[in-house]
Amino acid sequence: MKYLHEYRDSGLARSLLKALQKRDYGDRSLRLMEICGTHTVAMFRLGLRQLLPPSVQLISGPGCPVCVTAVDDVDRALWLAQQPGVIVTTFGDLMRVPGSCSSLAQEKSRGGAVRMVYASFDALQVARDNPHKEVVFLGIGFETTAPTVAAAMLQASREGIENFSVVSMHKLLPPAMKALLDGKGMDLHGFICPGHVSTVIGAAAYEEIVLQHAIPCVVTGFETLDLLQGLHLLVDQVLEGKARVINQYSRAVSWEGNPAAQKLLGRVFEPADAPWRGLGVIPGSGLKIRKEWQFLDAASRFAIPRMESREHEGCRCGEVLRGAMTPPQCGLFGKACNPETPVGPCMVSSEGTCGAYHQYHPED
Amino acid sequence: MSKSLETLNGIVQLDHGSGGRATQELVQKFFFQLLDNEYLLQRNDSALLPWAGGSMAMTTDSYVVDPIIFPGGDIGSLAVHGTVNDLAMQGARPLYLTAGFILEEGLSLEVLGHVVRSMAGAAREAQVMIVAGDTKVVPRGKADRLFINTAGVGVVPPGIQVGGQYARPGDSVLINGTIGDHGMAVLCKREGLAFDREILSDSAPLNDLVMRILDGCPRVRVLRDPTRGGVATALNEIARQSGVDIVVLEESLPIEADVAGACEVLGLDPLYVANEGKVLVFVPPEDEELVLNLMRNHPRARKGVKIGEVTQEGAGRVTLKTGIGGHRVIQMLHGEQLPRIC
Numbered sequence: 001m002k003y004l005h006e007y008r009d010s011g012l013a014r015s016l017l018k019a020l021q022k023r024d025y026g027d028r029s030l031r032l033m034e035i036c037g038t039h040t041v042a043m044f045r046l047g048l049r050q051l052l053p054p055s056v057q058l059i060s061g062p063g064c065p066v067c068v069t070a071v072d073d074v075d076r077a078l079w080l081a082q083q084p085g086v087i088v089t090t091f092g093d094l095m096r097v098p099g100s101c102s103s104l105a106q107e108k109s110r111g112g113a114v115r116m117v118y119a120s121f122d123a124l125q126v127a128r129d130n131p132h133k134e135v136v137f138l139g140i141g142f143e144t145t146a147p148t149v150a151a152a153m154l155q156a157s158r159e160g161i162e163n164f165s166v167v168s169m170h171k172l173l174p175p176a177m178k179a180l181l182d183g184k185g186m187d188l189h190g191f192i193c194p195g196h197v198s199t200v201i202g203a204a205a206y207e208e209i210v211l212q213h214a215i216p217c218v219v220t221g222f223e224t225l226d227l228l229q230g231l232h233l234l235v236d237q238v239l240e241g242k243a244r245v246i247n248q249y250s251r252a253v254s255w256e257g258n259p260a261a262q263k264l265l266g267r268v269f270e271p272a273d274a275p276w277r278g279l280g281v282i283p284g285s286g287l288k289i290r291k292e293w294q295f296l297d298a299a300s301r302f303a304i305p306r307m308e309s310r311e312h313e314g315c316r317c318g319e320v321l322r323g324a325m326t327p328p329q330c331g332l333f334g335k336a337c338n339p340e341t342p343v344g345p346c347m348v349s350s351e352g353t354c355g356a357y358h359q360y361h362p363e364d
Numbered sequence: 365m366s367k368s369l370e371t372l373n374g375i376v377q378l379d380h381g382s383g384g385r386a387t388q389e390l391v392q393k394f395f396f397q398l399l400d401n402e403y404l405l406q407r408n409d410s411a412l413l414p415w416a417g418g419s420m421a422m423t424t425d426s427y428v429v430d431p432i433i434f435p436g437g438d439i440g441s442l443a444v445h446g447t448v449n450d451l452a453m454q455g456a457r458p459l460y461l462t463a464g465f466i467l468e469e470g471l472s473l474e475v476l477g478h479v480v481r482s483m484a485g486a487a488r489e490a491q492v493m494i495v496a497g498d499t500k501v502v503p504r505g506k507a508d509r510l511f512i513n514t515a516g517v518g519v520v521p522p523g524i525q526v527g528g529q530y531a532r533p534g535d536s537v538l539i540n541g542t543i544g545d546h547g548m549a550v551l552c553k554r555e556g557l558a559f560d561r562e563i564l565s566d567s568a569p570l571n572d573l574v575m576r577i578l579d580g581c582p583r584v585r586v587l588r589d590p591t592r593g594g595v596a597t598a599l600n601e602i603a604r605q606s607g608v609d610i611v612v613l614e615e616s617l618p619i620e621a622d623v624a625g626a627c628e629v630l631g632l633d634p635l636y637v638a639n640e641g642k643v644l645v646f647v648p649p650e651d652e653e654l655v656l657n658l659m660r661n662h663p664r665a666r667k668g669v670k671i672g673e674v675t676q677e678g679a680g681r682v683t684l685k686t687g688i689g690g691h692r693v694i695q696m697l698h699g700e701q702l703p704r705i706c
Binding site: 017046047048109339340350 | 375376378379385615687688689692693
């Protein structure tokens with residue numbers, strides 16, 4: 001663990017920051033979107049927003065998998081948690097996300113069999129340890145986590161573990177980025193592309209977006225110097241009228257991505273239309289389990305009823321996720337909606353935009 | 365305050381035990397309101413009670429850590445250290461402890477022996493006696509192997525007045541070493557995570573260190589051990605109790621490289637990770653050098669360092685100044701960062 005300090009050198013960081021502050025932006029106002037929730041949090045933790053010149057605005061995007069999970073999907077997970085003989089396993093972030101009238105954490109407190117796991121393989125272990133129960137893993141996440149879920153499913157199949165299944169709520173980021181650009185009034189000038197997702201899909205995955213929309217994309221890391229260099233590379237392109245994909249995070253991300261992970265993904269899942277909270281159904285933006293693995297698909301193992309889901313009135317998570325408004329502009333922010341009693345998913349997740357604002361800059 | 369408890373559907377959730385905001389709400393609504401008395405409402409690690417012309421400190425604590433044996437300690441030594449430290453944070457000299465054991469049917473007697481021997485060793489080192497106890501056994505599944513509840517009493521030497529309510533603008537905030545060690549040691553052990561070196565808990569008695577500090581500088585204003593909820597939560601509590609704002613300098617926070625790395629991997633903030641052998645010391649600025657010297661001459665505080673200061677009277681806001689000159693608010697822990705670390 002020696003690589004952290006080098007990327008946090010505050011002397012170097014201050015000079016990069018100064019250079020950004022001193023640039024001539026003319027009368028331009030640059031709206032740059034960081035897609036990924038980890039970037040949002042990293043920037044808040046640094047206090048970067050208030051140090052940038054007024055001409056450079058950072059807009060938080062839909063890159064927190066918990067936040068974009070549709071209420072419908074949460075309600076389905078809650079239904080599963082209420083079934084006798086079923087253990088629902090999930091990453092911690094999803095525990096507190098409110099569905100229409102409850103959350104997994106509340107179901108757990110009431111005695112529901114909900115277990116938090118750190119990895120899909122932990123869920124598989126729960127299945128091995130409880131052969132007389134049905135163990136369902138809630139597959140949530142982007143291209144980063146989906147291959148690990150695919151790997152767990154293949155392992156379950158190899159071992160003949162019959163009591164394990166997965167709800168695939170996985171989502172793909174490039175289609176969501178395109179949907180954002182196709183939407184009206186977004187007026188974005190550049191993307192800070194996600195670091196972790198790109199380790200799997202590769203920097204090349206953004207070429208199509210650049211070609212179609214002439215918008216600069218910079219794949220960026222998460223440390224202080226990564227973020228500042230990423231911003232420089234974006235600002236340079238915008239001011240010079242260029243648009244291409246640049247890979248700032250080359251120590252982790254290659255142009256082609258991770259072929260082994262991509263192969264796993266393709267073997268188990270196929271792209272499908274998927275509902276995003278706040279963005280609606282985006283074509284080809286989800287991953288459904290392929291037919292040949294249907295026996296591991298919770299959606300076919302359980303007769304999950306149609307949900308009559310409803311989002312909380314007044315919750316503006318949708319607009320926050322599209323970058324159309326900032327959390328403090330929402331009437332519920334910090335009042336009815338706070339980390340103890342979150343109304344919308346963006347307040348729940350540690351990487352949600354509302355959660356980050358509330359945690360680090362509650363009065364901005 | 366009551367609103368969020370009601371909206372939690374009238375049941376206890378794990379958040380209520382996190383040491384953060386939900387815990388505070390629960391304690392406020394049930395324990396402070398229903399058990400209301402002047403000593404309980406001091407809201408410090410232990411209660412100061414009038415005694416023989418001076419004062420006596422009394423505390424109680426329960427230990428449910430999982431796993432019960434972890435790198436650098438176990439539930440037995442932790443119980444002694446935690447209780448001794450709660451007393452020391454009031455400036456008291458810990459004298460006598462009690463220990464109640466709740467044992468789950470099926471617990472190995474070898475494990476029990478290990479834990480009790482470890483308690484005995486910890487009590488010897490801290491120079492306290494465990495003078496009374498209680499044993500209960502519950503059926504399998506009704507407890508998780510072994511829980512310990514303790515109580516402790518100590519006396520406060522005359523002329524000492526420390527407490528979370530005494531921080532004043534200008535005070536320097538010091539700490540006796542690296543943060544986050546205990547929480548990460550327990551978490552890495554429980555989750556089977558291995559890093560370059562094994563992370564050891566910092567679990568240790570602080571009464572001797574505190575005594576040296578108070579002997580050398582009786583003007584110390586606040587002592588607080590940042591256990592559950594970590595340094596962030598402890599600073600928030602003090603800021604509120606004293607009605608002051610505190611600024612912490614990110615670059616001055618001592619964090620072991622392995623702990624920082626493990627926190628990175630798990631997405632945790634070391635500021636919220638528990639410590640069991642650390643003390644936050646608030647001193648008037650003119651005493652900063654003196655106290656830092658006292659600390660660095662003690663084996664439990666070789667890496668003693670200043671991490672921030674009290675800036676002004678205020679609403680109890682704690683802010684962190686980042687390496688690039690930005691700032692962010694440090695709130696109390698909400699939600700549960702790590703389950704059962706003490």
